[in-house]
Amino acid sequence: MEPKLRILIVDDELIVRESLLYWFKKYGHEIDTAASGPEALEKIEQKPFQLLLVDIKMPGMDGIELLERVKKDYPETLVVIITAHGSIESAARAMRAGASDYLLKPFKPEQLSLVMEKILSQQKIASDYHYLKGCLNQITQFDNIIGQSPPMEKLYGIILEVAKSDASILITGETGTGKELVAKAIHAKSQRAHLPFVAINCGALPDSLLESELFGHRKGAFTGAEHSRRGFLEVVSGGTLFLDEIGDISAKMQVDLLRVLDDKTIFSVGSKTPVEVDFRLISATRKDLEQGIQKGEFREDFFYRINVIRVHLPPLRERKGDIPLLVDHFMAKYSHETTKHVDRIKSDAMALLTSYDWPGNVRELKNVVERAVVLSKSRTLTLDDFSFLRPAHAALPFEPMTLKEVEEAHILKVLDGQNWQITRAAEILGINRVSLHKYIKRCNWQKPA
Amino acid sequence: MKERIGVVPLGEVPALAVDVIAANITAYYRLPADILLKRPIPESAFDEARLKYNAGLLINMLGTLDFSGYSRIVAVISRDIFIPIFNYVYGQAVQGGSHALVSLYRLNRNADGSTPSASLVFERAAKLALHELGHLFNLYHCNEPKCIMHFSGIIEDLNKIPFYLCGDCARRLPR
Ligand SMILES: [Zn+2]
Numbered sequence: 001m002e003p004k005l006r007i008l009i010v011d012d013e014l015i016v017r018e019s020l021l022y023w024f025k026k027y028g029h030e031i032d033t034a035a036s037g038p039e040a041l042e043k044i045e046q047k048p049f050q051l052l053l054v055d056i057k058m059p060g061m062d063g064i065e066l067l068e069r070v071k072k073d074y075p076e077t078l079v080v081i082i083t084a085h086g087s088i089e090s091a092a093r094a095m096r097a098g099a100s101d102y103l104l105k106p107f108k109p110e111q112l113s114l115v116m117e118k119i120l121s122q123q124k125i126a127s128d129y130h131y132l133k134g135c136l137n138q139i140t141q142f143d144n145i146i147g148q149s150p151p152m153e154k155l156y157g158i159i160l161e162v163a164k165s166d167a168s169i170l171i172t173g174e175t176g177t178g179k180e181l182v183a184k185a186i187h188a189k190s191q192r193a194h195l196p197f198v199a200i201n202c203g204a205l206p207d208s209l210l211e212s213e214l215f216g217h218r219k220g221a222f223t224g225a226e227h228s229r230r231g232f233l234e235v236v237s238g239g240t241l242f243l244d245e246i247g248d249i250s251a252k253m254q255v256d257l258l259r260v261l262d263d264k265t266i267f268s269v270g271s272k273t274p275v276e277v278d279f280r281l282i283s284a285t286r287k288d289l290e291q292g293i294q295k296g297e298f299r300e301d302f303f304y305r306i307n308v309i310r311v312h313l314p315p316l317r318e319r320k321g322d323i324p325l326l327v328d329h330f331m332a333k334y335s336h337e338t339t340k341h342v343d344r345i346k347s348d349a350m351a352l353l354t355s356y357d358w359p360g361n362v363r364e365l366k367n368v369v370e371r372a373v374v375l376s377k378s379r380t381l382t383l384d385d386f387s388f389l390r391p392a393h394a395a396l397p398f399e400p401m402t403l404k405e406v407e408e409a410h411i412l413k414v415l416d417g418q419n420w421q422i423t424r425a426a427e428i429l430g431i432n433r434v435s436l437h438k439y440i441k442r443c444n445w446q447k448p449a
Numbered sequence: 450m451k452e453r454i455g456v457v458p459l460g461e462v463p464a465l466a467v468d469v470i471a472a473n474i475t476a477y478y479r480l481p482a483d484i485l486l487k488r489p490i491p492e493s494a495f496d497e498a499r500l501k502y503n504a505g506l507l508i509n510m511l512g513t514l515d516f517s518g519y520s521r522i523v524a525v526i527s528r529d530i531f532i533p534i535f536n537y538v539y540g541q542a543v544q545g546g547s548h549a550l551v552s553l554y555r556l557n558r559n560a561d562g563s564t565p566s567a568s569l570v571f572e573r574a575a576k577l578a579l580h581e582l583g584h585l586f587n588l589y590h591c592n593e594p595k596c597i598m599h600f601s602g603i604i605e606d607l608n609k610i611p612f613y614l615c616g617d618c619a620r621r622l623p624r
């Protein structure tokens with residue numbers, strides 16, 4: 001079977017649309033038609049076409065204008081212009097504007113057939129190119145970690161470097177920065193790559209359950225232990241153990257793990273027989289463990305055992321240059337998963353995404369793009385699709401503030417914005433000036449000199 | 450309805466050409482094919498500007514005629530036919546439809562202007578009919594050069610393709 005294309009036929013004459021429609025149907029191509037330039041743009045906005053056949057002479061927006069608009073917004077779409085005999089100069093204009101070919105109508109069936117052969121080979125080159133581009137992205141992605149910014153380039157170097165050693169690693173970084181992905185990448189580049197990678201989220205498990213997950217238990221060791229179970233420390237056998245949210249484990253668990261790291265043996269719950277274990281430990285935390293030590297919540301000796309090498313992940317706001325790359329990646333991922341054709345984003349929407357501070361980092365961006373793709377009614381994401389990320393909200397760094405604190409900060413901002421003109425500020429705030437005066441007095445605020 | 454193909458001459462058409470077409474339909478599609486009474490060419494399908502017959506209008510006209518007892522109709526015409534965007538076509542059929550049309554007009558001249566033998570003209574006519582009938586059976590153009598559903602651009606291309614469907618197209622044929 002020949003490759004099938006999605007083709008849009010644009011002509012104001014019904015008879016031309018129909019004859020081309022019948023013609024292309026004989027090849028099994030997927031065909032749609034539009035009677036005008038604006039109708040064509042509307043259809044392209046809804047779903048992608050690989051080829052447009054456009055009549056140059058149409059009332060309103062003519063074929064050349066449509067061609068220019070399409071080439072500007074959807075440069076990968078191929079356009080063939082149909083023009084009347086004797087207007088060869090307009091055909092030349094079309095070619096300069098980026099048309100792939102032109103047909104002088106009426107044309108012979110074999111002429112259209114030849115043009116289509118050429119288009120199909122161009123289309124093949126284009127998809128090969130996209131395929132290659134995809135491969136290149138894969139390489140820079142470094143096992144699903146996406147980014148080409150200097151902090152990420154530096155991170156890739158660090159991952160390769162630390163993967164060589166067998167020392168314990170502590171990955172630090174804010175929530176949503178991809179600590180588990182980095183742990184997996186280190187494992188994948190290490191000598192233990194062919195052995196298991198076992199990840200446990202310590203923050204999600206109560207202490208007793210965590211203990212049995214890690215160390216396993218003998219049958220009857222506690223109520224509900226109907227079978228013996230090997231713990232992850234044993235299951236990981238030679239691989240990498242990834243303990244996420246290590247800052248959340250209890251003091252007792254810290255002691256137990258410290259002993260495992262020293263002795264390389266474990267006793268499962270309810271058993272007296274030691275089992276030898278071998279693994280590389282990678283831990284991760286979003287907390288400041290040094291501060292935890294000062295407060296006496298985290299054992300210093302355990303800290304030094306897990307923190308032999310430190311890898312810090314930058315928050316997304318420190319590598320905003322990667323946001324377009326990430327947005328493209330998530331857009332493709334969720335378009336694929338939802339089988340929707342959402343493959344582009346308006347520049348003002350992208351500007352909003354890059355200006356936002358992303359307190360939840362890559363994970364938050366991922367969720368935001370997923371939500372936008374799922375709800376989008378067209379193939380292009382617009383500012384409206386991200387209206388829930390209001391700029392006012394975006395400008396406020398996320399801090400665990402009380403309502404009172406937010407209120408004070410907001411009133412101060414309005415006052416500053418109005419140069420402390422009480423009447424105007426009160427108007428904006430929707431309260432009367434007396435109330436505002438009282439508020440200022442109660443807070444002991446002074447107009448800045 | 451069981452498939453039964455009617456081959457109908459439109460206007461004056463050499464009887465032998467119609468016979469050859471019907472015989473080949475039976476031979477290659479293994480379907481009964483009967484030669485029907487000649488019907489007049491509706492002059493309303495003639496395009497004064499192009500001096501040719503509009504294939505789409507002719508097909509529409511065929512749809513208004515009574516061909517009871519026949520599941521598909523292949524009409525044969527000696528005049529030159531076109532569809533609006535093209536200068537001419539050799540044949541026309543609506544994908545998955547019931548009426549097809551083939552024109553003998555361009556079959557008796559080679560691309561270089563020489564005249565082919567009568568037997569070659571009949572061969573071309575038969576292939577054209579088999580190809581258009583394939584469209585009625587909802588077969589698409591096929592990439593395989595050794596297939597009747599391969600698109601023939603210039604007349605010599607019709608010489609190169611075989612009478613039969615390739616394996617892929619044969620499997621797609623509704624049974
Ligand atoms: Zn065909």
Ligand SMILES: [Zn+2]
Nearest residue numbers: 591596615618
């Ligand atoms: Zn075939």
